[in-house]
Amino acid sequence: MNERRILLRYVPLGVFLGIVFTKGEVISWFRIQEMFRFQSFHMYGIIGSAVAVAALATWLIKHRGMRALGGGEIETKVKPSAGLNYRYWIGGSLFGLGWGLLGACPGPIYALIGNGVSVMFVALFAALAGAWAYGYFAPRLPHH
Amino acid sequence: MIETLSQPWPWWVAGPLIGLIVPLLLLAGSKQFGLSTSFRQICAATAPGQIEYFRYDWKRGMWRLMLILGIIGGATIAATLLASPDPIVGISPATHADLETLGINDFKGMVPSEFISWSGLLTLPGFVMVVVGGFFVGFGARYADGCTSGHAISGLSTFQFSSLVAVLGFFAGGLVATHLLLPLIFGAW
Numbered sequence: 001m002n003e004r005r006i007l008l009r010y011v012p013l014g015v016f017l018g019i020v021f022t023k024g025e026v027i028s029w030f031r032i033q034e035m036f037r038f039q040s041f042h043m044y045g046i047i048g049s050a051v052a053v054a055a056l057a058t059w060l061i062k063h064r065g066m067r068a069l070g071g072g073e074i075e076t077k078v079k080p081s082a083g084l085n086y087r088y089w090i091g092g093s094l095f096g097l098g099w100g101l102l103g104a105c106p107g108p109i110y111a112l113i114g115n116g117v118s119v120m121f122v123a124l125f126a127a128l129a130g131a132w133a134y135g136y137f138a139p140r141l142p143h144h
Numbered sequence: 145m146i147e148t149l150s151q152p153w154p155w156w157v158a159g160p161l162i163g164l165i166v167p168l169l170l171l172a173g174s175k176q177f178g179l180s181t182s183f184r185q186i187c188a189a190t191a192p193g194q195i196e197y198f199r200y201d202w203k204r205g206m207w208r209l210m211l212i213l214g215i216i217g218g219a220t221i222a223a224t225l226l227a228s229p230d231p232i233v234g235i236s237p238a239t240h241a242d243l244e245t246l247g248i249n250d251f252k253g254m255v256p257s258e259f260i261s262w263s264g265l266l267t268l269p270g271f272v273m274v275v276v277g278g279f280f281v282g283f284g285a286r287y288a289d290g291c292t293s294g295h296a297i298s299g300l301s302t303f304q305f306s307s308l309v310a311v312l313g314f315f316a317g318g319l320v321a322t323h324l325l326l327p328l329i330f331g332a333w
Contacts, residue, residue: 013165097277100320103255
């Protein structure tokens with residue numbers, strides 16, 4: 001199977017995700033506010049059950065020694081488990097500031113564009129500017 | 145059937161389905177769920193400059209851009225064929241009251257469209273939420289090496305301590321934004 005056809009298999013997975021993000025209201029600014037005000041279980045239930053299902057399924061894949069489509073080996077751990085490094089807590093807190101204001105993390109930014117909230121193109125452009133600024137300043141930022 | 149699917153989905157339906165994307169990506173080609181890397185890829189593809197962080201083979205992550213195209217398409221399907229009959233979001237009455245105190249009156253749709261809209265960009269809250277918020281989402285996600293998908297879902301589900309630290313950071317930042325910055329920019333401090 002050629003590379004292009006292999007890439008096409010990720011499109012339906014995205015469609016699935018876009019539908020769930022929208023119908024589960026994960027992309028709702030109001031739902032994110034509700035979460036950060038601890039006034040509903042909705043978002044905690046979503047994140048918690050998503051993590052539980054992902055953990056169980058990943059364990060099963062490793063435990064059974066399952067292989068990817070086409071026979072490749074499955075690698076489940078790529079991020080180094082480096083603990084309390086600066087980048088995780090400083091970067092994480094800055095991301096949280098943005099998440100609280102915008103009410104959308106990267107996946108939902110794309111999903112909101114699909115929902116016709118066209119001003120999210122501005123948010124996407126701002127996020128790209130932020131990512132670019134990170135790349136520019138990265139050599140001078142504390143990471144470890 | 146369509147009628148049932150058109151209602152907002154409860155957490156116990158949406159959450160497990162989102163979790164399933166992790167094994168589906170592993171089985172499809174040993175891919176790790178994470179969406180903010182797309183920001184790095186798009187920068188690398190369009191404006192890498194002399195910046196080392198952007199001088200890498202972004203095409204190797206083409207699968208992620210395909211996934212994102214799908215997300216945009218799937219969201220469009222959900223917003224049209226499966227549009228909720230009631231456009232008002234079903235948030236808790238307490239949140240509704242808090243946000244009204246802040247100065248938000250329109251609870252239709254996914255975002256407060258008095259502020260998060262093209263005309264809303266001309267208001268201070270709208271500008272800060274969309275532009276400043278967007279900037280920090282991009283900056284912070286790349287600094288932390290992951291966002292909600294990469295750290296909160298992929299990372300936590302493989303028990304990585306660094307992801308737990310990042311997620312605690314996400315919440316710390318979100319609480320500051322919600323309880324300090326929003327009242328400040330809405331003049332309700």
